[in-house]
Amino acid sequence: MPAQPNKNIALKSFVKQVPWLHQSLRFFYWQGRSLRDRFLGTTAQERYWRNRHRHKNDDWNDTSRFWHNRDWAKSYWSSISHPHRQFLLKHINRLAPFNNLLEIGANCGPNLYILAKKFPQSAFRGIDINPAAVEFGQKHFEKLGIHNVNLEVGRADQLDKFSDKSFDIIITDAVLIYIAPDKIKRVIQDMIRVSRKALVFLEQHQEFLRKDNRGLGAYQFGLWQRNYRRLLGQFLPQEKIKLTKLPPKLWPDKNWSQAGYVIKAFL
Ligand SMILES: C[S@@+](CC[C@H](N)C(=O)[O-])C[C@H]1O[C@@H](n2cnc3c(N)ncnc32)[C@H](O)[C@@H]1O
Structure with missing residues (x-):
């Protein structure tokens, strides 16, 4: 472990022992982040995620871990057995058979790994910023001899390279929470254009959110929650939109246990 993160952990632990200092720093941290994200929109999160492997873990609540370079992507590979993935898979299973599937914000491909093993005859593609x-x-897919998964660098709002109806299914897992109101409509419209059968998202939905104009999103501590019925309803009839709440114990994180949903749109 490099020396700098250890020093930071010690500093954070010290700050946590002084409640007023901890509370004040937390307050200013979130005020600053909220201002940045509202002002810059999706650009702020794009910059953050593009360089995420270079950052230390910057969560004031978490003094336990510091990512370092490749360890960050490795942590996603290690999360292949996280229960939320099986829940998502269950919903994708119901859409089988399908020829191909695109995951937006796939990271190093933990979902695509599970899917490629389950559906060896289908082709999988993932893009990530x-x-x-x-x-x-x-490298991992190559090493494991899995040839039906293709990963490439790409942004959620740059789907122009994909022709109309070129994928049966498009999925996202914890990605649209980082797309701000300035870009979400374009991203959804493009996904509808590119997909033939269905969109399946595992994202954060709230039925009644203040300031969630037309389902574009309301800012909640570093991410965007929204009413997906309202958002997708601008493009599709309501009977084509199905929402299933994640069982609260599946993902004990506060946001996911309260607002985690699988959102399906049938095209
Ligand atoms: C919380 S992680 C989820 C990763 C993966 N979907 C999973 O289930 O393990 C969010 C991912 O979205 C990617 N991402 C964030 N904003 C993006 C954007 N605008 N376009 C493409 N990928 C993006 C990040 O790089 C990161 O890999």
Whole structure:
């Protein structure tokens, strides 16, 4: 472990022992982040995720871990057995058979690994904004001899390279929470254009959110929650939109246990 993170852990632990200082720093940290994310929109998160492998863990609540370079992508590979992935898979299973599937924000491909093993006859493609995650995933798929997964660097709002109806299914898992109101409509419209059968998202939905104009999103501590019925309803009839709440114990994180949903749109 490099020396700098250890020093930071010690500093954070010290700050936590002084409640007023901890509370004040937390307050200013979130005020600053909220201002940045509202002002810059999706650009702020894009910059953050593009360089995520270079950052130390910057969560004031978490003094336990510091990512370092490739360890960050490795942590996603190690999360292949996280229960939320099986829940997502269950919903994708119901759409089988399918020829191909695109995951947006796939990181190094933990979901695509599970899917490729389950559906060896189908083709899987993943795009992610972070080049280190893509490189890590490509190497692993190669090493494991899995040839039906293709990962590449790409942004959620740059789907122009995909022709109309070129994928049966498009999925996202914890990615649209980082797309701000400035870009979400374009991203959804493009996914509808590129997909033939269905969109399947595992994201954060809230039925009644203040300031969630037309389902574009309301900012909640570093991420965007929204009413997906309202958002998707601008493009599709309501009967084509199905939402299933994640069982609260599946993902004990506060946001995911309260607002985690599988959102399906049938095209
Ligand atoms: C919380 S992680 C989830 C990763 C993966 N979907 C999974 O289930 O393990 C969010 C991912 O979205 C990617 N991402 C964030 N914003 C993106 C954007 N605008 N376009 C493409 N990928 C993005 C990040 O690089 C990161 O890999």
